[in-house]
Amino acid sequence: MAVSDKSAVLQLRQAWINERQSPELLQYKDALVEHIMNRLQQQKEDLQPTEENDPDQQFMLNLYKLEIERVEYLLRSYLRTRLHKIDRFYQYILTSEDESEREKLSPHELEYAMKYSKLITKQLNTSFLQFLPKSAISREEGAKPNLSSYVICRALESHGDVEVNRFDHQTVNLLKDDIFLLSYDSIRGLLIEDKVELI
Amino acid sequence: EILKLRMPLAEKVAELLQELNRDFMPAFNEELIREVIAEIGALNEEIAQTLATHRDQHADPYISTNVVVHHAAIERNKAVCIAYLKDRMRRIQRLRWEFDDNPPEDVIKQLSEKGEGEFLMNYDLLLEQYMKNVGLDLTKDQIPPKDLLIEVRVLKDCILKSSDGKTQSLTASTTHFLRRTDVEGLIRQGLLEHVL
Numbered sequence: 001m002a003v004s005d006k007s008a009v010l011q012l013r014q015a016w017i018n019e020r021q022s023p024e025l026l027q028y029k030d031a032l033v034e035h036i037m038n039r040l041q042q043q044k045e046d047l048q049p050t051e052e053n054d055p056d057q058q059f060m061l062n063l064y065k066l067e068i069e070r071v072e073y074l075l076r077s078y079l080r081t082r083l084h085k086i087d088r089f090y091q092y093i094l095t096s097e098d099e100s101e102r103e104k105l106s107p108h109e110l111e112y113a114m115k116y117s118k119l120i121t122k123q124l125n126t127s128f129l130q131f132l133p134k135s136a137i138s139r140e141e142g143a144k145p146n147l148s149s150y151v152i153c154r155a156l157e158s159h160g161d162v163e164v165n166r167f168d169h170q171t172v173n174l175l176k177d178d179i180f181l182l183s184y185d186s187i188r189g190l191l192i193e194d195k196v197e198l199i
Numbered sequence: 200e201i202l203k204l205r206m207p208l209a210e211k212v213a214e215l216l217q218e219l220n221r222d223f224m225p226a227f228n229e230e231l232i233r234e235v236i237a238e239i240g241a242l243n244e245e246i247a248q249t250l251a252t253h254r255d256q257h258a259d260p261y262i263s264t265n266v267v268v269h270h271a272a273i274e275r276n277k278a279v280c281i282a283y284l285k286d287r288m289r290r291i292q293r294l295r296w297e298f299d300d301n302p303p304e305d306v307i308k309q310l311s312e313k314g315e316g317e318f319l320m321n322y323d324l325l326l327e328q329y330m331k332n333v334g335l336d337l338t339k340d341q342i343p344p345k346d347l348l349i350e351v352r353v354l355k356d357c358i359l360k361s362s363d364g365k366t367q368s369l370t371a372s373t374t375h376f377l378r379r380t381d382v383e384g385l386i387r388q389g390l391l392e393h394v395l
Contacts, residue, residue, distance in 0.1 A: 066347045073340040108332040127314040
């Protein structure tokens, strides 16, 4: 993947914004994250041997280091945001009939989700559920992401009419660079296809 | 025939949520949980009795309503208790993110030893494992980084492990100019203070 560093960071930044603004978990950007981590590792190694006494060079070095930290922040925040959603919606993600809900997770995230689920269940059982009469125990539903919540999005290409209201079939015409405040489910498909981005 | 309801229904349990509104980590209310469990048991018994005693009258609205209301009370008791336990678990998770491996004593003593203490420990292991798998410490940069180096004042004696592998002991009341990533954990724990 011959992607320039600048382009990769911009992609990461957008992936981060999308993840923060969307009510549900989005598809994990496996290739992008791996690429950036490799580049970061390489940059750190390149900066390592330099012992600079020249204050100007030291200044440049510090700038590079700060830039590395900024990219790391994006990466960490991206993963944290995802982890937070997994924590909130683990029951829905793990038990949904829709297999794609689990495919959104990285293998590490899936492992985390399953173990996290066991931890929560264990504490609920130990402290409470095990003491209840059998007939009072029922499967409780987990929280589901609210796909009707509103998001601000920008059209990345002209797409024509998009239905925004199921009931009166109102539509909006999406032209490239238009910005709209819409319910997430109206643009959910377009977001997956990278035809809109969230802001 | 009119059957009486077991009053009060699912009232005590609300106290659990009020506690959570007042404090970040109130002491684990084992006693109240036990009382609610007992109430659920009693309600369950009541339903079984009603259904047994009035075996041919299950379609009778007085009987069925009685059962339904008691059942609803059981569900409410359950839902509130589960919400209480789950919310405390979320707050316990926050302890790990705030204080790394050094949570304050006065908060820890509020946790139920067997259930919650173990939960904190296991959550810590789970998070560590995930971060190790991913290759990034996610507890760093919880605030977007502005500077590479910051000035900090030491509030309490502590040990600093810097990212280049060196260990350094810091004495109270001294000030140092250090890398933000190295010291942010200690700042969160209240051992250092960021001098602005």
